[in-house]
Amino acid sequence: MKCERCGSRTATVRYAEVVDGSLTTWHLCEECASERGVTGSLTSLAGPLVNILMGLLEGGGGAASVDSGPTCPRCGLTYEAFRRAGRLGCGTCYEAFASQLKPLLRRIHGSTDHTGGVPSTDEGGHFRRKEISKLKRELTRAVAAEDYERAAELRDTVRARERELGGTETGDVDA
Amino acid sequence: MWTLETMMSEAAGWLDASGPEPDVVLSTRVRLARNLSGETFPCCSSDEEAERVRERVLSAVSSCNYLTNVLVLRMEDVDAVTRRVLVERHLISAAFAEDGAGRAVVAGEGELVSAMVNEEDHLRLQCIRSGLSPVDAWRMVERIDSELERNLHYAFSSDWGYLTACPTNVGTGIRVSVLTHLAGFSRTGRIAQVLKSISKLGLSVRGFYGEGSAAQGGFFQISNQTTLGQSEEDIANTVERVAGQLVNLEHEARSELTRTDEHRLEDEVWRARGILANARMITSAEVMDLASSLRLGVALGIIDAPGLAALNRLLVVTQPGHLGRTCGETPSARERDVARADLVRRSLAGLN
Ligand SMILES: [Zn+2]
Ligand SMILES: [Zn+2]
Numbered sequence: 001m002k003c004e005r006c007g008s009r010t011a012t013v014r015y016a017e018v019v020d021g022s023l024t025t026w027h028l029c030e031e032c033a034s035e036r037g038v039t040g041s042l043t044s045l046a047g048p049l050v051n052i053l054m055g056l057l058e059g060g061g062g063a064a065s066v067d068s069g070p071t072c073p074r075c076g077l078t079y080e081a082f083r084r085a086g087r088l089g090c091g092t093c094y095e096a097f098a099s100q101l102k103p104l105l106r107r108i109h110g111s112t113d114h115t116g117g118v119p120s121t122d123e124g125g126h127f128r129r130k131e132i133s134k135l136k137r138e139l140t141r142a143v144a145a146e147d148y149e150r151a152a153e154l155r156d157t158v159r160a161r162e163r164e165l166g167g168t169e170t171g172d173v174d175a
Numbered sequence: 176m177w178t179l180e181t182m183m184s185e186a187a188g189w190l191d192a193s194g195p196e197p198d199v200v201l202s203t204r205v206r207l208a209r210n211l212s213g214e215t216f217p218c219c220s221s222d223e224e225a226e227r228v229r230e231r232v233l234s235a236v237s238s239c240n241y242l243t244n245v246l247v248l249r250m251e252d253v254d255a256v257t258r259r260v261l262v263e264r265h266l267i268s269a270a271f272a273e274d275g276a277g278r279a280v281v282a283g284e285g286e287l288v289s290a291m292v293n294e295e296d297h298l299r300l301q302c303i304r305s306g307l308s309p310v311d312a313w314r315m316v317e318r319i320d321s322e323l324e325r326n327l328h329y330a331f332s333s334d335w336g337y338l339t340a341c342p343t344n345v346g347t348g349i350r351v352s353v354l355t356h357l358a359g360f361s362r363t364g365r366i367a368q369v370l371k372s373i374s375k376l377g378l379s380v381r382g383f384y385g386e387g388s389a390a391q392g393g394f395f396q397i398s399n400q401t402t403l404g405q406s407e408e409d410i411a412n413t414v415e416r417v418a419g420q421l422v423n424l425e426h427e428a429r430s431e432l433t434r435t436d437e438h439r440l441e442d443e444v445w446r447a448r449g450i451l452a453n454a455r456m457i458t459s460a461e462v463m464d465l466a467s468s469l470r471l472g473v474a475l476g477i478i479d480a481p482g483l484a485a486l487n488r489l490l491v492v493t494q495p496g497h498l499g500r501t502c503g504e505t506p507s508a509r510e511r512d513v514a515r516a517d518l519v520r521r522s523l524a525g526l527n
Binding site for chain 2: 030031065075077085086087088089090091094095101104105108109110111112113114116117118119120121125130133171
């Protein structure tokens, strides 16, 4: 039996991975197996995964669109090029393709909202902005639960944080 | 002095079976994906940009208190055989071993901490620990990351967190994975079922086992699948909790084996030891299978030597790249099998 990856050398190793809950088995030669095996990197699987998910989102990969979608103003990558390669070109791509990426991220991660760590230096006020949006969500919940005492407290905290940030966040606090 | 030669002559520190649950979990790896703000990601950058990113990252590395005794290799200075060894030692990915501009690898003493510069992202920082230690490994990698952050302005969005080249890593950029040895499950015929339930918990499983039978080898990597919407600590805790439960279940499967089929198990272990200690030609798949039987035998007290650490090291040093270093340029598969059998016999010398 020939290796299912390179198609040239003899397959001597069976390699298994679980995709979406079912076990898939490949017959690989020793070279290909050692590349993908115990020492292999998870990232090598990320590309195809993105493509599959995008296929699902857009109703089967076959639907060829003439429009190549938006283009990143910083690195010049088109959304169509991202779709093919599964890789973004720079941080600005995330803003340029925001409306396309949102459903994709929801599909991959089940979320579109980062709740993990933030840069320790907090340059540009990321951390405080994050905290403010969290407080605002809490405020909305407090209002919905008619807990007006808590809501008033939260509103004052949000206002104070926004002042610290330098008035860039002028959105309405009573959301 | 920590040099390439000393590194190559020793086994990685995380193979020493000193961590928690060493009979089931070989190692835990936590890596973070980071990119520099205002720089194009490696896939799309020019050689000059990649070069500039490399120098910025390496300069931050050199002023990081946790990375004082590290080996820095610029990949253009690394030959093909050494690259392959680095892949087998989990220091670089297979894709990174191919040519690319501005690539570098950083390896700390004992290879517990390492980094790739200009892989898919500008920086991939990783910490590997022996045994089941996701939370500890995360704390270590976080300390280093925070120090680096003082000198590197990372690409970050308050909505989407750390921005990565692939959207599957965005947010925390964290991947927590444990390398497990599910030898019991592989022999009780319940492995597929177990792996399926792990993947239903939102974790991904990858495996590797030899030709012949799904019940051989039984080494699987289990890791988080998503990186956005949960904190790093929660992700590390989830992997630690699920892997911890898996360890308990694997122990049960092993005692079931001992109860129901003790003689067959003993026979398998002693035969494996006999073959490894005497074979004159052996493939790496076969080493994997037999070392798996020996690991199980040591864990269950059927034999007491070689220990888990020696067996862990055997799994790495019998890989093709490591052998390539000892038997010279482009050996044939047959020459490699002879050299491998030789190496295995020497590692197990004194047992017979
Ligand atoms: Zn192949
Ligand atoms: Zn871009």
